[in-house]
Amino acid sequence: MKHGPVSKSAAAQADLFGHARLPGLEAAEAFVTEAEEAALIAHIEHAGLEAFKFQQWEGKRRTRSFGWSYDFQTGVFARAAPIPDWLAPMAARAERFAGLPPGALAQALLISYGPGAGIGWHKDRPVFEHVVGISLGAEATMRFRRRRHDKFDRFALPLAPRSIYHLAGEARRGWEHSIAPIEEARWSITFRSLAR
Numbered sequence: 342m343k344h345g346p347v348s349k350s351a352a353a354q355a356d357l358f359g360h361a362r363l364p365g366l367e368a369a370e371a372f373v374t375e376a377e378e379a380a381l382i383a384h385i386e387h388a389g390l391e392a393f394k395f396q397q398w399e400g401k402r403r404t405r406s407f408g409w410s411y412d413f414q415t416g417v418f419a420r421a422a423p424i425p426d427w428l429a430p431m432a433a434r435a436e437r438f439a440g441l442p443p444g445a446l447a448q449a450l451l452i453s454y455g456p457g458a459g460i461g462w463h464k465d466r467p468v469f470e471h472v473v474g475i476s477l478g479a480e481a482t483m484r485f486r487r488r489r490h491d492k493f494d495r496f497a498l499p500l501a502p503r504s505i506y507h508l509a510g511e512a513r514r515g516w517e518h519s520i521a522p523i524e525e526a527r528w529s530i531t532f533r534s535l536a537r
């Protein structure tokens with residue numbers, strides 16, 4: 342259901358309960374149990390993550406892609422090792438959450454954020470379409486912004502541990518997002534479908 346804008350310039354809308362929301366963004370808490378969270382973190386830590394590199398700069402986060410990978414150094418988009426058995430049931434569950442057909446989420450990106458790590462302002466690469474992310478470990482905030490003349494519209498989504506979000510449409514194509522650095526360890530699993 343659509344409601345009027347919170348303010349004239351803000352694209353964030355209010356839902357029935359007055360909570361702000363962004364068109365194209367859906368989120369839910371308690372998507373995985375605490376036991377599943379612990380098992381997923383253990384798998385991620387044994388999945389052969391490598392420090393994320395971009396030009397001369399090395400991020401404080403470690404990553405690994407399955408299904409497809411996008412190399413930020415070379416801009417090459419290529420097939421990667423298939424989504425492993427421990428992760429496949431989560432991909433299927435994420436597809437059901439996002440209302441996507443089985444197999445649509447062809448890419449999985451694992452991220453381990455060390456102390457002081459975050460992720461800067463970006464839009465996900467255009468080769469991808471739907472973005473479905475699961476948060477594990479410390480709570481973080483996903484910030485959204487969209488340039489509006491000489492200022493930004495802004496929106497904040499709390500990423501509770503074990504929660505899931507789905508980014509599509511306007512929230513995915515029209516807005517940038519980032520995660521402010523946090524001191525405690527956090528892990529994420531981001532599934533993406535391929536753009537046509």
Ligand SMILES: O=C(O)CCC(=O)C(=O)O
Nearest residue numbers: 450452460465474529531
């Ligand atoms: O860690 C997350 O939950 C989000 C990561 C992200 O925005 C990305 O990899 O594009």
Ligand SMILES: [Fe+2]
Nearest residue numbers: 463464465518
């Ligand atoms: Fe992203």
